[in-house]
Each structure stands twice: as C-alpha cells, then as structure tokens.
Amino acid sequence: MVKISTQTIAEEIAKGIDKISCEVEDSCYAALSHALEIEDNKTSKFALSVMKENFDIAKKEHRPVCQDTGMVVIFLEIGKDVILTGELLQDAVDKEVAKAYTYLRKSVLDPVSRVNTRTNTPSVIHTSYVEGNKVKVQLMLKGFGSENMSKVYLLNPAQGLEEAKRLIVETVKVAASNPCPPVIVGVGLGGTLEKCALMSKHALFRKIGSNNPDPTLDALEKELLEKINTLNIGAQGFGGKTSALGLFIESYPTHISSLPVSVNILCHCSRCTEFEIGGEE
Amino acid sequence: MDAIKLSLPLDKKDLAKLHVGDMVKLTGPMLVFRDAGHKRLFESIKAGNQAFEYKGETIYFMGPCPAKEGEVIGSAGPTTSCRMDKYTPFMLDNGLAGQIGKGKRSQDCIDAFKRNGCVYFAAIGGAGAIYQKCIKSAKVLTFDDLGPEAIRRIEVEDFPVVVAIDSFGETIYKD
Numbered sequence: 001m002v003k004i005s006t007q008t009i010a011e012e013i014a015k016g017i018d019k020i021s022c023e024v025e026d027s028c029y030a031a032l033s034h035a036l037e038i039e040d041n042k043t044s045k046f047a048l049s050v051m052k053e054n055f056d057i058a059k060k061e062h063r064p065v066c067q068d069t070g071m072v073v074i075f076l077e078i079g080k081d082v083i084l085t086g087e088l089l090q091d092a093v094d095k096e097v098a099k100a101y102t103y104l105r106k107s108v109l110d111p112v113s114r115v116n117t118r119t120n121t122p123s124v125i126h127t128s129y130v131e132g133n134k135v136k137v138q139l140m141l142k143g144f145g146s147e148n149m150s151k152v153y154l155l156n157p158a159q160g161l162e163e164a165k166r167l168i169v170e171t172v173k174v175a176a177s178n179p180c181p182p183v184i185v186g187v188g189l190g191g192t193l194e195k196c197a198l199m200s201k202h203a204l205f206r207k208i209g210s211n212n213p214d215p216t217l218d219a220l221e222k223e224l225l226e227k228i229n230t231l232n233i234g235a236q237g238f239g240g241k242t243s244a245l246g247l248f249i250e251s252y253p254t255h256i257s258s259l260p261v262s263v264n265i266l267c268h269c270s271r272c273t274e275f276e277i278g279g280e281e
Numbered sequence: 282m283d284a285i286k287l288s289l290p291l292d293k294k295d296l297a298k299l300h301v302g303d304m305v306k307l308t309g310p311m312l313v314f315r316d317a318g319h320k321r322l323f324e325s326i327k328a329g330n331q332a333f334e335y336k337g338e339t340i341y342f343m344g345p346c347p348a349k350e351g352e353v354i355g356s357a358g359p360t361t362s363c364r365m366d367k368y369t370p371f372m373l374d375n376g377l378a379g380q381i382g383k384g385k386r387s388q389d390c391i392d393a394f395k396r397n398g399c400v401y402f403a404a405i406g407g408a409g410a411i412y413q414k415c416i417k418s419a420k421v422l423t424f425d426d427l428g429p430e431a432i433r434r435i436e437v438e439d440f441p442v443v444v445a446i447d448s449f450g451e452t453i454y455k456d
Contacts, residue, residue: 043302043443043453047405050441054408064356067346067409067429103355105346105429114317116428145361145383145406177384177454178361180406236406237385237454238302238443269407 002133002279005085006092009135012277013074014096016139020271021069021104023059027208028184028245028270035182035235035242044240051235051268065269069104070141072097072123075202079132082279094121107144126198134276138205141271146183147264149175152197155259164189164261165220169227171263172244177237180267184208185228185247188262190254199250200264205272208246217249235268284441290337291378296400299444301451305402307440311339311381312422315360317430319368333423333432336376342383344429345419346409354419354435356409359383362401366390373397381442385454395450402442403453415440 024032032055036048058065074093078084086092098119106120130136151171155163168187175183188199212218225247234240245268254260287295289309299305312335314322325332342362346355362382369380370393379399383406386394394401404412418436425431445453 043304046304046443050405050408050411054405054411057414058356058410061410063410063413064346065409066407067344067356067358068360069346069356103347103349105344105355107344107429118428148361177403178363180383232455236383236403236443238403239453239455267407 001081001083002079003083003085004135004277004279006089007086009076009089009137009277010092010096012275013093013137013139014100016137016273016275017072017097017100017104017141020139020273021064021141022062024055024065025270025272028268029055031208031245032182032268035245039235039240039242041234041238041240043238044234044236047235047238064104065271066143066267067105068107068143068145069101069120070143070271071108072120073140073142073201074123074125075138075205076125076127077130077136078127079134080129081133082135089127090122090125093123093125094119097121097123134278136274136276138202138274139272140204143267143269146179146267149179150200150262150264152193152260152262154193155261157257157259159259161259164259165224167261168224168263169231172228172265173231173233175265176233179265180269181233181237182235182242182245182268184245184266184268184270185224186264186266187224187247187249188260188264189249189251191252191260192254193260195252196260196262197264199252200262203248203250204264204266204270205274206246206248212249214251217251221247221249286439289339289437291339291400293378293398296379296398296448299400299447300449301444301447301453303444305442305444307339307402307442308438310434310436311341313341313343313345313433313435315342315344315430316364317427318424318432319365321424321427323368335372337378339379339381340377341381341404341435345413348419354413354416357412357416358409359404359406359412362386369393373399385452386446391446391450391452394446395448398448400444400448401446403445404442412440
C-alpha cells in the first residue's frame with residue numbers, strides 16, 4: 001500500500017488552479033487559432049482575434065483569462081493500493097481552493113439565500129477507484145455562462161438515437177451566443193440521470209482533435225460536430241464557420257425504458273488540466 | 282479593422298449613426314453591475330427609494346476578479362446579458378443610454394432599444410484580460426456586500442465592442 005496525504009493532493013490542485021485560470025488548455029488554443037485562420041465572417045474573425053490575443057496576454061502576464069474563474073470541479077481516480085492520510089479530502093481541498101482564489105473571482109453562493117461563501121468553496125469532487133497506486137487528478141474551472149446552457153434529456157427508447165442527435169445539435173443552437181462560442185461540447189449517452197450528466201462533464205477533459213477509442217462513437221462525434229458547425233453561430237454568435245471547437249461523447253449502459261442524453265457546454269476558454277500524484281511505500 | 286471611437290456618456294446623436302456589426306472603441310465612465318445589483322436596484326425602486334441614478338449612463342454587465350496590489354481591477358470580461366432582460370425595457374424607458382454585455386436579447390429588449398434610440402454593445406465574452414487593461418479606474422459605488430456583484434463606477438479607454446442591437450432595432454444575432 002502507498003500513503004498519499006490529502007494535503008498533498010490539495011496543494012497540487014491549488015497549483016493547478018493558479019496555472020489554468022491564466023492559461024487555456026493547449027489543444028483549445030490550437031483549435032481557436034485554426035478557427036481564426038479559416039474564418040471569413042469579418043465580425044466573427046474580429047472576435048476570434050480578440051480571444052486569441054486575450055489568451056496570449058493572460059498567459060504572458062499571468063492574469064485570469066476570464067473573470068468567471070468558475071466553480072472548481074475535480075475528478076479523482078484513486079488507485080486501490082492508495083491509503084489517503086490526513087484531513088478529509090473535501091476539507092483539505094477546500095482550504096487550499098480558498099487560498100488559491102485570493103485574486104480569482106469568488107462566484108460560489110448558497111442557492112436559497114444567495115449569500116456568497118466568499119471563498120469559492122465548496123468545490124465539486126467526484127471520486128472513483130481504479131487499479132494502481134497513484135491518484136489521478138482531473139481539474140476544471142467551470143464557468144456558468146456555458147453551464148447554464150447545458151441540458152439533460154430522458155428520452156423514450158422509441159425516440160431513439162436520431163432524436164438524441166437532433167437534441168444535441170438543438171441544445172447548442174438554442175445556447176447560441178450565450179456560452180461564449182465557439183464552444184466545446186461534452187455528451188453523455190445512457191446510464192441514469194446523474195451518471196449521464198457526469199459523463200457529459202467528464203468528456204470535456206478530452207483533448208481537441210483526439211479520436212474516441214470507440215469507432216461508433218467516434219463517427220457520431222464527427223457527424224455531430226460537422227452539423228453544429230453548419231449552424232452559423234460563429235464566434236460570440238456573430239455568425240461564421242466555427243460554432244464548436246470539439247465534441248466528445250461518453251456512454252454507459254442504460255435501462256430498457258430510457259435513453260438519457262446529457263449535453264454539457266464549455267466556453268472557448270477550456271481551463272482543464274490533469275496530473276498524477278504518486279505516494280510513499 | 283477600423284473602429285469607430287465614441288466617448289461616454291453616450292450621445293443619442295452618435296448612437297443614431299451606429300449600425301449592427303460596427304466595431305466601436307469606447308472611452309469614458311460607465312456603471313458596472315449584474316444580476317444581484319439589478320435585483321436590489323429594482324427592490325429599492327419598488328420601495329420608493331431608488332438606490333442610485335442611471336439616467337444617461339451605460340451599464341456594463343460584469344463582475345470582476347479582485348484587483349492585485351497596484352492594479353485598479355482584476356480580469357473584467359462581460360457576462361451573459363439575457364439574465365438582465367427583465368429589467369432592461371424599464372431602464373431604457375427611464376433614461377438609460379446603453380448596455381454592454383454578451384449574447385442575444387429578448388424581443389422586448391430589442392423593441393425598447395429601438396423605441397428609445399439606444400444601443401446594445403457586445404463585448405467579447407471570455408476576453409477578461411484584455412478588458413482589464415482598458416479599465417483605467419474603478420471604485421465601488423454601493424452594495425459593497427455583494428462582492429463581485431457590487432455596483433462599480435469604472436473609467437475605460439478604447440474599450441472594444443461590437444454593435445449588437447442598433448437604434449433601428451436590428452440585431453447581429455440570427456435565429
């Protein structure tokens with residue numbers, strides 16, 4: 001067995017927040033640069049050039065890319081040979097997240113009273129257990145201009161995959177200019193309501209340009225992305241060739257009575273990272 | 282690309298010359314607030330004790346990151362405007378000159394911009410670092426307890442926006 005302290009995990013997460021609040025993920029930068037190159041729509045091209053310049057300034061001067069520095073979403077894959085030591089994971093992480101948000105916007109509040117917690121905590125942590133003796137951390141700062149445009153549908157089997165495909169495209173169409181397009185689309189297919197939503201969030205960690213290991217889903221991803229890019233939403237909703245930079249699907253078996261479909265939209269500033277933490281024998 | 286330079290407060294004669302898609306650089310004072318600020322302003326109006334005056338002003342829908350030492354404000358890009366749609370026609374009918382945010386607006390808002398000869402500008406969503414650099418001064422006017430949603434007065438210089446709804450009721454966002 002290997003011991004890893006929750007404090008170590010929390011400190012690495014805090015370092016990650018400091019970096020990704022100011023630097024978008026590499027494949028996102030490359031995809032946005034490509035969208036700028038190929039755009040003909042004058043207003044959309046202007047918006048894309050501002051977005052790219054913003055990425056460059058934010059990274060060079062270490063300033064938050066976007067003022068919505070999001071809610072902190074963490075997926076932890078914990079190796080089954082790992083023993084977590086120290087404080088409870090949520091407590092340790094939230095203490096470090098609060099410190100990491102000193103110069104980031106604190107956007108988290110109580111949903112009933114709407115009083116701000118003033119620390120940007122609690123963060124949202126999902127854990128799973130895997131083979132091995134390491135902890136894998138996937139960290140995302142999720143803005144809510146895009147989160148607000150996301151949807152879960154529970155379809156009848158009779159409505160089938162065609163209706164699922166229509167609704168995925170429709171969700172991006174209805175979101176239009178609100179989620180700061182060109183967007184990145186995470187899709188969950190199957191599972192239960194919450195499993196489906198979780199898959200659509202987790203799918204957003206995929207690198208833009210990567211293939212889905214499942215050939216059927218890969219073909220579906222390409223078909224849907226192509227359809228979305230004919231919607232003429234363009235950068236900021238000004239029209240143009242690129243309405244989405246990428247679309248990623250995760251699937252899971254579901255019940256004979258249902259076809260759950262979840263669409264989680266991410267803005268053009270993908271603030272995601274992942275890393276592994278090893279421990280001491 | 283050549284941008285039209287305009288100074289704030291906005292002059293309706295200048296607004297009448299703007300058309301959807303025009304790129305504009307704004308210089309001068311504006312008000313900054315978003316969801317919670319609007320909610321509280323309207324509660325104060327309802328109670329007969331309007332918290333602050335917005336006649337002739339341009340409102341930027343934004344909630345900034347905190348300022349680092351020696352800086353006036355943190356990252357400062359626009360937020361989604363449609364959440365403020367329910368407040369907008371009343372404010373335009375009562376003297377508000379313009380709004381800056383991101384994303385499409387309701388038909389009621391479009392009609393109110395047209396009726397009052399006002400303009401809605403789209404700032405580039407996500408471009409927080411660029412807009413921060415355009416802000417030359419910032420102070421909280423009221424509702425400090427709202428944190429990032431407090432009412433602020435900022436002075437901007439060459440603040441890049443696109444005309445998204447013009448005074449003729451045209452909109453850049455296609456259905």
